[in-house]
Structures are given as structure tokens and as C-alpha cells.
Amino acid sequence: MIRVEDLSHSYGDTQVLDDVSTTVDDGEFVLVVGANGSGKTTLVRQCNGLLAPDSGRVVVDGTSVHENLVRARTRVGMVFQHPRDQLVAATVGADVAFGPENLGLDRDEVDSRVEDALDAVGMAEREDERVDELSGGEEARVAIAGALAMEPAHLILDEPLAGLDATGRESVRARLAELHADGTSVVVVTHDLREWFDTADRVVALADGRIVADGPPESVRGDLDGVAVDVPP
Numbered sequence: 001m002i003r004v005e006d007l008s009h010s011y012g013d014t015q016v017l018d019d020v021s022t023t024v025d026d027g028e029f030v031l032v033v034g035a036n037g038s039g040k041t042t043l044v045r046q047c048n049g050l051l052a053p054d055s056g057r058v059v060v061d062g063t064s065v066h067e068n069l070v071r072a073r074t075r076v077g078m079v080f081q082h083p084r085d086q087l088v089a090a091t092v093g094a095d096v097a098f099g100p101e102n103l104g105l106d107r108d109e110v111d112s113r114v115e116d117a118l119d120a121v122g123m124a125e126r127e128d129e130r131v132d133e134l135s136g137g138e139e140a141r142v143a144i145a146g147a148l149a150m151e152p153a154h155l156i157l158d159e160p161l162a163g164l165d166a167t168g169r170e171s172v173r174a175r176l177a178e179l180h181a182d183g184t185s186v187v188v189v190t191h192d193l194r195e196w197f198d199t200a201d202r203v204v205a206l207a208d209g210r211i212v213a214d215g216p217p218e219s220v221r222g223d224l225d226g227v228a229v230d231v232p233p
């Protein structure tokens, strides 16, 4: 479980999160929604210690993130909004293998995870391609494969469909639904609920750094009017 407790965060004098509390239960599929600048990325980056809060804390599976960063980063996989920032190796295969190798897994296990993860994002057989020659959508898919290959208990994706074509979007959504069905908790940050409304268990909506709605999609629909997000009809 990811537990966000009374979290506040400022950049300089600007407060972006103001006493935010929520949880993601094991196996839950949660959407974090809100307008541009509402604090979504700032919130999720606290969940594996990429940002430290001014006050409050995030607890992952019973351990405070800042007491044990390594544990948090092993338990919580993160796919960033700008996937190029996340790619670390020269080739697709080496990039996806980087995380599992750092876990100290044996070669066969690493190879099998890389193969499964690339297959899941529609990039099978493309291990040898150079990362710097990928399109934006392909970069996004490789970044997702890298997170999948870590087999985290909780997976957080910041705008994972941005830049993907229809096939890529469907492939990523289907894979996330499968992961969810297999028990992984999935958190998707978005300002467009339309492609996720039927999949998600819960929606957490942020506005001006506070949670303004938190509940199953249908039950929060009426609370999303002023939140500047796209909701299905």
C-alpha cells in the first residue's frame, strides 16, 4: 500500500501541495487527475523519493520513503512524463535490462524480463535498436518496458499515453489492465479520464494543491466539473 500522509510541498514561496492525504491499496487502479499545474507530478514524485516533502510523508508497504529510498524505488516503479529523460543506455535492450541488472538478477532472468516487457509494449525483437533513433512514442514505450521489467508492486505512470498512436495507446492500456488484474497497483496521472474511466477503481482529483474528489469514477463525476479534466459523456 502507498499511504500519503498530510503531505505539503512548495517550490520557493509557491505552495503546490497543501496537506494532501490519500492511499493506494494493493492492487488498486487509481487515476490522479487535475488541470495543468495542479500538483499531480509533484505528488507522485514523492512516492519514490524523487522529491522530499516540506512536511508529511509517504509510506510504501509500511516503510517511510525517506527512511529507505532503495526499498521505495524497488517497490514503486515510475514512468516519467518525458520518457527521454528516463532512458539510460544506448540500445533498447540494454535500456530495459538496466533496472533488472541492478537488482542483481541472473542473465536468463534479465533476458526473459526484457523480452516480456518489450513484447508487452509492442516493441518485441527491437532490442538492438539505438535509443537515440526512436520516435517519441517509441521512447515512451521503452520507458514503460523498463518499469515493467522491474516487476514493481506498484507502478506509477505520468501521462503514459502522451505521444502514442492509437495502436500504442491500446497496447499500453491493455498491458496495464493485465498488470492490474495480476495484482499490481497502477497509478496513472492524467488530465484526460476518457480512456481510463472504465478501468480505474478510483479517481483522486487535485485542484490548487488539495484533493477535491476521491472515490470511484462514477461517484466523483459530479465533483469534477470545476477541475478542468476531460470526462467521458
Ligand SMILES: Nc1ncnc2c1ncn2[C@@H]1O[C@H](COP(=O)(O)OP(=O)(O)OP(=O)(O)O)[C@@H](O)[C@H]1O
Pocket: 011, 016, 034, 035, 036, 037, 038, 039, 040, 041, 042, 043, 191
Ligand atoms: N522544479 C520546479 N520548480 C519550480 N516550480 C515548479 C517545479 N516543478 C513544478 N513547478 C510548479 O509547480 C506547479 C505544479 O506542477 P506539477 O508539475 O506538479 O503539476 P501537474 O499537475 O503535474 O501539471 P501538468 O499537468 O502540466 O503536468 C506548477 O505551477 C509548476 O509550474
